Amino acid sequence: MNPDDLIAEIEAGPRGPHIAAFFDLDGTLVHGFTATHILRDQLRRGQVGAGDLARLVLTAVDGELGGDPTRAGDLGISALRGHLEDAMTEMGERLFVQKIAGTIRPQARAIVKAHQRMGHVVVLASAATRFQTGPVARELGIDHILCTELEIEDGVLTGRVVGSFLWGEPKAQAVRRFARENDVDLGQSYGYANGDEDVAFLASTGRPHPIAPGRALRATADLQGWPVLDVVEPLRRGVRSVLGTAAAAGGLNAGLVAGAVLGAVRRDKRAGTNVGIPLACDAALALAGVRLDITGEENVWKARPAIFIGNHQSSLDPVIMGSLLRRDFTGVSKAEARFDPRMVAASLFLDPVFIDRSNSGQSREALDALTDRIRSGTSIMIFPEGTRMPTPEPGPFKKGAFHMAMQAGVPIVPVVIRNAGQLLAPRATVVRPGTIEVCVLDPIDTGEWTAEDLNTIVPEVRQLFVDTLEKWPS
Incomplete structure (x- = not known):
């Protein structure tokens, strides 16, 4: 079944909180296993001993060969005995940003949002712990979590589980109990999972949907007539990716050099920049095998100069903006980016403004100088989140770009970049x-704006990005 067809089916169905959508975590909402990132982190920090690791591996192998797979989970949890709850929470948040956020399946995110639009109760149901499930649920706006709860005494993990390890039938029982306690009609509710152990969980719902299922679950789905949701797996890096990335770096530099030579010959830096930047960005994208599918390209040229604001998840974003804007623009970046080797060549051409947010006086002076450049015909490229986001969901927007647009009397042009993070993660x-x-x-x-209006305007403009990402224009 195609994810778009499923979303259309959801949106054509009944609304209301008497219907729930239960999502597994590992392999369903995210690609891969979140526990792997925790284990690697603890090994790297020396927090898991060799004996614990050996027992965990042997138990996992035994589970694959027909033993009790929950023993691996029990051993992993017992290895956490003595860990501070606060430290584990911090680790979960850190690993989410560094590792897990980029593995959230885009199709699963879209399905979650479809259920939320319909007013359904969305529940994350997983054998994973709250340290793993919590950040993912928060990112996706999921309010309800059914997971393996760890026993904590005086802020310290005991290495024991509260209740049951939510694997197999106990997970199905937790779903049925949640439905009874929350007046949910399981017969009209949805279930999403990928693991062979989740047959009972899916069978508890009236609308089970295996996602990229294992062999045994797929066989069960064929037998029961459950619609299987096939999703596109994350792209893997290979020789083509490595060679393309190296070629892209060379193409970027070659384009910049060509622009510099032209500017020197003509004794016109701006003319050289206007040739070098689009040449460099186009070459880098083409050599990396990246194609742009642009909607609303005419809006790039409707009102220049302008402040072009974009959402920011990938290092590809400035290259995309350069290819899009092409000429007569510069950028704004945080002060520490001045020392980023990747910024050196671009800085020679674009002469961007670096703003030290810890120094309000310097920031105001830099923005005032930039306002003068805008009035002279230079457009500005800026990412108002201030840093790359770990997920496609836009972060809070800072007000600097909006103040500049107001002071210079130029429009704001939102540029929504949909999936750059899938090709080059943060x-x-x-x-x-x-x-x-x-x-x-x-x-x-921005002609009618006042400073007092920005508290309302900035969130409204950010919401345009959220809405566009959620409902991409055809």
């Missing part, structure tokens, strides 16, 4: 080939 170094979707929204007139 901490990744290799670009995967693929298509990035970009939507340039209509320019927003």
